[in-house]
Amino acid sequence: MSAAFQARGLGKKYGRKQALTDCTLEVPAGRVVGLVGPNGAGKSTLLNLAVGMLTPTTGSIEVLGNPAGTTQQAKIGFVAQDTPTYARLSIADHLKLGARLNPGWDDSIAKGRIERLGLDPKQRAGKLSGGQRAQLALTLGIAKRPELLILDEPVAALDPLARREFLQDLMEAVAEQELSVVLSSHLVSDVERSCDYLVVLVDSRVQVSGEIDTLLATHYRLVGPRRDEKSLPSGQHVISASHTDRQSTFLIRTDEHILDPAWTVTQLTLEDLVLAYMGRSHPSRHNDRPVLEVQR
Numbered sequence: 064m065s066a067a068f069q070a071r072g073l074g075k076k077y078g079r080k081q082a083l084t085d086c087t088l089e090v091p092a093g094r095v096v097g098l099v100g101p102n103g104a105g106k107s108t109l110l111n112l113a114v115g116m117l118t119p120t121t122g123s124i125e126v127l128g129n130p131a132g133t134t135q136q137a138k139i140g141f142v143a144q145d146t147p148t149y150a151r152l153s154i155a156d157h158l159k160l161g162a163r164l165n166p167g168w169d170d171s172i173a174k175g176r177i178e179r180l181g182l183d184p185k186q187r188a189g190k191l192s193g194g195q196r197a198q199l200a201l202t203l204g205i206a207k208r209p210e211l212l213i214l215d216e217p218v219a220a221l222d223p224l225a226r227r228e229f230l231q232d233l234m235e236a237v238a239e240q241e242l243s244v245v246l247s248s249h250l251v252s253d254v255e256r257s258c259d260y261l262v263v264l265v266d267s268r269v270q271v272s273g274e275i276d277t278l279l280a281t282h283y284r285l286v287g288p289r290r291d292e293k294s295l296p297s298g299q300h301v302i303s304a305s306h307t308d309r310q311s312t313f314l315i316r317t318d319e320h321i322l323d324p325a326w327t328v329t330q331l332t333l334e335d336l337v338l339a340y341m342g343r344s345h346p347s348r349h350n351d352r353p354v355l356e357v358q359r
């Protein structure tokens with residue numbers, strides 16, 4: 064199976080605003096990829112480039128092995144951040160339209176979800192609440208049975224229970240179909256619950272990407288007597304450092320064993336890891352409110 068998407072030197076400028084910079088990234092197929100980063104980081108820009116709604120200023124992006132924008136539309140499901148629906152059409156009309164436009168449409172998935180959500184198929188989309196509209200858009204995306212489902216902050220408008228159920232549905236769809244998912248989120252807990260691959264984007268640049276299990280197995284917190292980061296072995300890459308008069312704390316990435324007995328070594332949570340990379344781009348944010356929400 065080809066990569067879900069592959070970006071090489073991808074960049075996007077809106078006028079003079081650089082929204083995405085030199086993004087080189089290969090996201091394997093068959094994964095649930097969490098794209099996280101603060102407001103304005105460039106997440107929607109990257110996702111819109113992937114579905115061909117935007118054209119790159121520099122570099123290139125391939126989706127399911129084809130240049131973005133040329134992949135068969137039936138293979139890609141995209142739910143944009145504003146969860147677009149047709150206000151004057153009913154839920155049932157949306158499902159009929161979905162069935163007509165998509166060769167792989169699964170009506171039982173669509174109708175089953177709408178029924179489970181307690182939505183009235185006769186209701187017009189324009190009369191739905193924001194969360195219900197998001198549920199309709201997500202239902203259309205899943206029932207299309209695409210090879211790649213791209214979701215821009217899909218759960219932002221959903222209540223906590225609906226969010227959990229939706230992520231559960233998504234994971235079941237990935238297990239049952241040959242489906243890759245890329246979803247952007249501000250919520251580390253949602254990524255932790257549903258994703259197995261992580262991309263952190265800050266200030267238009269990818270800070271880190273990889274399998275979540277591998278990332279967690281190669282990042283550590285070291286606490287010990289104060290020392291300069293230059294004294295650490297070359298295989299230990301410092302992501303963040305903080306010091307008191309006597310003590311140093313480093314968050315590091317390494318593939319090697321940590322042999323120095325002076326350190327107390329602990330592994331990072333996903334939240335620690337994400338916040339460390341986000342802080343690296345914005346040193347001044349260490350003392351601020353976290354830019355990612357953490358909800359359990």
Ligand SMILES: Nc1ncnc2c1ncn2[C@@H]1O[C@H](COP(=O)(O)OP(=O)(O)OP(=O)(O)O)[C@@H](O)[C@H]1O
Nearest residue numbers: 077080081082100101102103104105106107108109
């Ligand atoms: N159409 C546009 N014209 C000019 N600037 C834009 C446009 N769309 C986005 N930007 C800018 O590009 C940057 C990246 O925006 P983008 O929407 O990709 O971020 P994001 O990570 O999705 O943010 P959020 O989490 O708030 O949705 C931001 O600084 C934004 O102001």
